[in-house]
Amino acid sequence: MESRPTTLKEYLSANGHSLTRSRQQVFNALADSDALSMSQLTRKLQSKMDRASIYRNIELFERLGIINRIQIGWKYKLELSDTFAEHHHHATCSQCESVISFEEDIEFESKISQLASSLNFALHSHSIELRGLCQKCQDTNLNT
Ligand SMILES: [Zn+2]
Numbered sequence: 001m002e003s004r005p006t007t008l009k010e011y012l013s014a015n016g017h018s019l020t021r022s023r024q025q026v027f028n029a030l031a032d033s034d035a036l037s038m039s040q041l042t043r044k045l046q047s048k049m050d051r052a053s054i055y056r057n058i059e060l061f062e063r064l065g066i067i068n069r070i071q072i073g074w075k076y077k078l079e080l081s082d083t084f085a086e087h088h089h090h091a092t093c094s095q096c097e098s099v100i101s102f103e104e105d106i107e108f109e110s111k112i113s114q115l116a117s118s119l120n121f122a123l124h125s126h127s128i129e130l131r132g133l134c135q136k137c138q139d140t141n142l143n144t
């Protein structure tokens with residue numbers, strides 16, 4: 001997958017938006033941790049801005065493709081998109097809602113490209129979510 005190094009400032013301005021302090025703070029909060037739920041993100045940023053600003057910025061980031069939503073049942077977590085983070089896939093635990101990220105597998109990635117071209121489909125991106133139970137939850141279930 002091609003990766004273009006871009007800064008948040010460049011990306012926002014290419015899309016007609018300017019970089020504000022709160023946008024940078026929301027971005028940083030997501031950049032220096034694993035996928036976050038909205039409440040985890042709110043907790044991380046509560047000293048820096050109010051809830052409404054967090055929601056506004058997240059809405060903009062989602063619309064511009066700066067972040068991805070990882071669906072976990074009816075809940076979701078947020079993380080930076082492939083434009084700003086290394087391409088990877090997820091395994092999400094349906095019990096404790098942990099998100100395990102794993103590196104891309106070159107063979108697997110090329111299979112996806114082949115599949116897309118066999119459909120004459122111009123592929124822009126893909127995401128793969130594995131759903132199930134993490135090791136810890138499997139163990140917990142056995143012991144109860
Ligand atoms: Zn789990």
Ligand SMILES: [Zn+2]
Nearest residue numbers: 087088104109
């Ligand atoms: Zn992939």
